[in-house]
Amino acid sequence: MTYKFKFTPFIIGIFLTMATFAQKSTVKDYLGVAGPIAFDKGSYNLAWTSHPTDNYYKQEYLSKGEKLEKFKRLILFEVLVADKTLQDIVGAKIAELNNIKATNPLAQYQVFKKTNEIMLDFLVSENTPDGKSVSIIERNVYRYKIVTVAKGHKAILLFGVSDRAYGNDVxxxxxxxxAKANDLRNAVGTFNIPAISIAK
Incomplete structure (x- = not known):
């Protein structure tokens, strides 16, 4: 059986399962987080942004030399300005992951909660076209929190890290x-998320 990534736009209530492949476009800093982002002894530069609706923003960052089409680590920020709770957003994401788990035995997730934040740690994969081996494995740690943006509006902020391996490296x-599952969770959980300032 072939295990495929399921792409679901956040604009209908769910963050992407997998990091978005880039399309040619101008990279604009919508969130006041131009970078570089210093994370876990690495430096990550703004590589791709999207603002497809009035209330949704997404920015992705890569280290020097990495490509969105095939990366080892990607940093992302997403912001949804909407009257939603963390439980609304994370619950929808978990429902999506449960659907994936029904056909993909490698898919799994864990949820960690603290005051005003939820962390979701999950693993997804994709097989080769013939279904005989795993072509991509991706581990994501997403940290969700409520923030206040312009004019006092509430928003859901996602800070996430996606780590990948391909083919023989899986x-x-x-x-x-x-052996080191806690390392990335701790790094994401203790990361000092910069203040968000949405561009007009």
Whole structure:
């Protein structure tokens, strides 16, 4: 059986399962977070942005030399200005992941809660076209929180990190993940999220 990534736009209430592949466009800093982002001893530059609706913004960052089409680590910020709770957003994401788990035995997730924040740690994969091996494995740690933006409006902010491995590197990726699963969660959880300032 072939396991495929499911792409679901956040504009209908769910953050993307997998990081978005870039399309040619002008990179504009919509969130006042131009970067570079210093995270876990690395530096990540703004690589792609999107503002498809009036209340939704997405920005992705990569280290020097990395490409959106095939990266090892990607940093992302997403903001949805809407009257929604963390439970609304994370609950919808979990429902999506449960659907994926029904046909993909590698897919899994864990939820961690603290005051005014929720962290979602999940794993998804995609097989080769013939379904005989895993072509991509991706581990995501998403940190959701409520923020206040312009004119006192409430918004849901996602700070996330996506780590990937491809082909022959998948097995080693999973071995390292099992041994050091807490490292990325701790790094995401303690990251000092910059103030968001939405561009007009």
């Amino acid at each position: 097995d080693n990726f999973l071995v390292k993940l099992k």
